Amino acid sequence: MIRRARVSVVLSGLLLVTLAGAVVAHWSPRERERAHAADPPALTADALKLAERIYRQGILPSGAPLRAVGAEGELVGAAAACVQCHRRSGMGLFEGNRIIPPIAGRYLQQPRTRGPDELDARHTRGPDLAHAIGRSRAWAPYTQASVRRALTEGIDATGRRFDALMPRYALDEHDARLLGAYLAQLGAERPAGVTPDTLHFATVVTPDVPPAKRAALLDVLAAFCEVRNAGRRLDKLRERRYAGSSGSTYREWQLHVWELTGPPETWPAQLDAAMQRQPVFALLSGIATETWAPVQQFCAQRGVPCWFPTVDLPPTSHDDFYSIYFSDGVTLEAGILARIVSERRPRRVIQLRGQDVAAAGAAQAVTRALGGGPVASEVRVLDTLSPSSLRRALADVTGADAVVAWLRGGDLATLGAVPPPPAPVYFSATLAGDERARLPSAWKGVTRLAYPFELPARRRANVSRFETWLQTRGLPRVDERVQAEAYLTSMLMAEKVDEILEELQREYLLERAEGILATHATTAIYRGLSLGPGQRVASKGGYVVRFGGSDGESLVADSDWIVP
Amino acid sequence: MSRTSIMRRLARGVLALLVAGQVASSRAEPSGQSTRARYQIPDVTLVRADGARVRFRRELDDGRPVILNFLFTTCSAVCPLMSQTFAQLQPRLDENVHLVSISIDPEHDTPSRLKDYAEKVGAGPRWSFYTGTLEASIALQRAFGVYRGNKMNHDPLTFVRVAPDQPWVRIEGFARADAILARYRRLLAAGGPEAPSAP
Numbered sequence: 001m002i003r004r005a006r007v008s009v010v011l012s013g014l015l016l017v018t019l020a021g022a023v024v025a026h027w028s029p030r031e032r033e034r035a036h037a038a039d040p041p042a043l044t045a046d047a048l049k050l051a052e053r054i055y056r057q058g059i060l061p062s063g064a065p066l067r068a069v070g071a072e073g074e075l076v077g078a079a080a081a082c083v084q085c086h087r088r089s090g091m092g093l094f095e096g097n098r099i100i101p102p103i104a105g106r107y108l109q110q111p112r113t114r115g116p117d118e119l120d121a122r123h124t125r126g127p128d129l130a131h132a133i134g135r136s137r138a139w140a141p142y143t144q145a146s147v148r149r150a151l152t153e154g155i156d157a158t159g160r161r162f163d164a165l166m167p168r169y170a171l172d173e174h175d176a177r178l179l180g181a182y183l184a185q186l187g188a189e190r191p192a193g194v195t196p197d198t199l200h201f202a203t204v205v206t207p208d209v210p211p212a213k214r215a216a217l218l219d220v221l222a223a224f225c226e227v228r229n230a231g232r233r234l235d236k237l238r239e240r241r242y243a244g245s246s247g248s249t250y251r252e253w254q255l256h257v258w259e260l261t262g263p264p265e266t267w268p269a270q271l272d273a274a275m276q277r278q279p280v281f282a283l284l285s286g287i288a289t290e291t292w293a294p295v296q297q298f299c300a301q302r303g304v305p306c307w308f309p310t311v312d313l314p315p316t317s318h319d320d321f322y323s324i325y326f327s328d329g330v331t332l333e334a335g336i337l338a339r340i341v342s343e344r345r346p347r348r349v350i351q352l353r354g355q356d357v358a359a360a361g362a363a364q365a366v367t368r369a370l371g372g373g374p375v376a377s378e379v380r381v382l383d384t385l386s387p388s389s390l391r392r393a394l395a396d397v398t399g400a401d402a403v404v405a406w407l408r409g410g411d412l413a414t415l416g417a418v419p420p421p422p423a424p425v426y427f428s429a430t431l432a433g434d435e436r437a438r439l440p441s442a443w444k445g446v447t448r449l450a451y452p453f454e455l456p457a458r459r460r461a462n463v464s465r466f467e468t469w470l471q472t473r474g475l476p477r478v479d480e481r482v483q484a485e486a487y488l489t490s491m492l493m494a495e496k497v498d499e500i501l502e503e504l505q506r507e508y509l510l511e512r513a514e515g516i517l518a519t520h521a522t523t524a525i526y527r528g529l530s531l532g533p534g535q536r537v538a539s540k541g542g543y544v545v546r547f548g549g550s551d552g553e554s555l556v557a558d559s560d561w562i563v564p
Numbered sequence: 565m566s567r568t569s570i571m572r573r574l575a576r577g578v579l580a581l582l583v584a585g586q587v588a589s590s591r592a593e594p595s596g597q598s599t600r601a602r603y604q605i606p607d608v609t610l611v612r613a614d615g616a617r618v619r620f621r622r623e624l625d626d627g628r629p630v631i632l633n634f635l636f637t638t639c640s641a642v643c644p645l646m647s648q649t650f651a652q653l654q655p656r657l658d659e660n661v662h663l664v665s666i667s668i669d670p671e672h673d674t675p676s677r678l679k680d681y682a683e684k685v686g687a688g689p690r691w692s693f694y695t696g697t698l699e700a701s702i703a704l705q706r707a708f709g710v711y712r713g714n715k716m717n718h719d720p721l722t723f724v725r726v727a728p729d730q731p732w733v734r735i736e737g738f739a740r741a742d743a744i745l746a747r748y749r750r751l752l753a754a755g756g757p758e759a760p761s762a763p
Binding site for chain 2: 070071072073079084085087093094095096097098100164165515528530532533534535540541561563564
């Protein structure tokens with residue numbers, strides 16, 4: 001009974017605060033400017049850095065750790081930092097039945113002037129949006145004094161106590177003022193690449209990408225944008241005609257293709273120049289077969305989201321906030337293979353690779369994972385892939401060994417001239433791509449593939465939706481992974497952009513991405529996609545598969561789902 | 565069953581109900597509400613933070629009292645507080661009490677990540693962390709009635725069971741260390757491990 005009663009209280013609370021949230025999201029740019037006129041004075045660049053350090057890292061300007069008293073004792077440093085709950089955007093979070101309210105500037109400062117009659121139905125469809133429901137029912141604008149009281153005594157602007165999750169901070173007046181000024185500017189500026197009518201995105205193509213893959217990706221992205229814009233034009237007319245509001249929620253997507261040239265070390269400068277020519281809100285997709293690290297670095301430095309690119313070798317460090325990936329690509333495959341090899345215990349693992357950067361990274365990851373274990377590992381680098389170099393590399397392989405061949409789809413034809421070794425040969429599904437079908441039939445019996453996707457038989461229903469979409473757009477299926485990822489990345493961006501409405505902050509976009517579910521309706525070729533706060537890779541496992549089925553040509557599981 | 569044994573059981577039941585009522589009403593916020601339940605724990609294999617693959621039922625039914633919660637290591641707000649509660653409980657509990665935390669984000673929470681997390685929250689030897697397949701984790705969440713479809717929807721909940729033959733006590737909301745400890749002690753006094761029946 002008590003529980004039920006509480007739920008209804010929470011729900012009615014949600015409804016009321018939804019109204020408040022709607023008011024905020026409806027603020028027109030001019031009204032925002034007016035409201036901000038009363039803001040505390042802007043922080044200098046140095047003060048901003050110091051304030052940001054309190055907010056994000058829990059370090060005070062003196063260098064001492066931030067301290068707070070929570071419900072179960074003291075919190076120190078990073079554990080006490082505001083970002084832990086309110087997130088980098090300051091837009092808050094909905095966790096379980098708890099709302100962590102937004103604390104970005106205008107949510108604390110703006111007076112409430114519009115009535116609930118202006119509630120827009122769009123705001124009720126994202127029930128887990130803290131920003132839309134985050135203001136308390138009894139709400140009053142915060143002043144510098146009440147911000148300090150909130151932080152140090154846990155009492156909000158109306159005199160009410162915060163709940164158990166909000167700690168009481170040990171902050172002196174100077175530091176509290178600094179933090180208050182930081183909150184005031186948080187989310188106040190509209191990011192570059194967002195205009196009242198247009199949302200600019202860029203897709204980065206690195207110079208190593210073969211033309212067919214490049215076209216496969218760009219065709220899907222262009223088709224997606226075209227269809228979305230066509231539909232949105234109508235929405236915009238409707239909005240202007242009937243809703244009478246600012247009309248700025250429906251923006252056309254404009255996709256810019258940023259083609260990189262030359263060596264990777266020159267890419268950050270090229271990206272900076274491109275960004276200066278045409279600022280973009282985010283990088284939508286992108287493609288690389290070799291390194292992607294300079295692009296991730298650019299995104300981290302410029303604070304630009306890098307949204308699910310199709311890359312074979314994502315950087316192994318995921319500490320960076322701005323880049324999110326479908327999977328760890330060949331690094332994940334290396335983890336899967338290291339696990340399976342440790343279980344199946346061959347005498348030796350012989351890894352073959354060419355000069356390919358992704359293959360080198362993958363082979364290194366296997367060596368690292370097997371290091372110190374009972375299975376000996378050896379990498380054989382083929383300067384040129386030819387039947388003779390391959391034959392030499394496989395000459396001493398026995399049935400007690402296992403071979404890992406980091407070869408690309410185009411290389412598989414070479415295998416035809418060489419008899420398969422008397423040992424299992426593990427290939428990379430990421431590198432072999434759709435061309436694995438061209439694997440010589442003599443090799444199929446010994447072939448195993450590290451397969452970081454859902455099994456073909458199980459993903460049919462999921463992929464069919466995407467295939468129907470391709471057909472409707474008149475696009476042939478040329479590269480399942482590249483096309484499916486381009487489609488999925490666009491779908492996810494559309495979903496999240498529509499969710500956050502006028503709160504088009506880059507950090508908030510990424511935080512919304514963290515809420516992607518394992519049970520997302522469309523996961524395309526993946527078994528499941530799931531992120532969480534701070535998580536940057538959505539699909540975390542894979543299988544080892546082999547050729548089987550009634551025709552001997554289908555890919556069937558040779559292992560359980562493995563999460564290395 | 566002898567008459568004394570029946571009387572003893574009856575008295576124990578009444579006492580337990582009284583205790584349950586007391587806990588539910590002793591807290592100002594309704595989140596302290598607790599209920600007693602017997603859960604059908606599925607026979608799943610989990611992986612402990614130390615890498616050992618274990619039959620989870622055996623882990624639970626090893627005779628020790630259990631205090632259990634569900635969490636995930638990248639959780640922003642709810643889990644850090646629940647873990648802090650467990651950390652506070654640790655030194656105050658009897659030696660044999662088993663603190664159990666099960667990941668509801670098992671594909672991310674690999675044993676090594678759980679190990680790092682355990683270190684971060686100051687977990688000692690009696691506090692174990694478990695991960696496993698997504699299916700196993702969901703099966704357990706369902707069994708305990710905590711499955712919410714998405715890890716971000718999880719509620720703060722704590723489960724206490726003083727002995728394998730006893731029901732679980734399910735405590736809603738942020739139960740503080742003091743409240744859990746008091747609850748555990750009362751349960752132990754009221755309905756600890758079955759005493760041998762009188763002849």
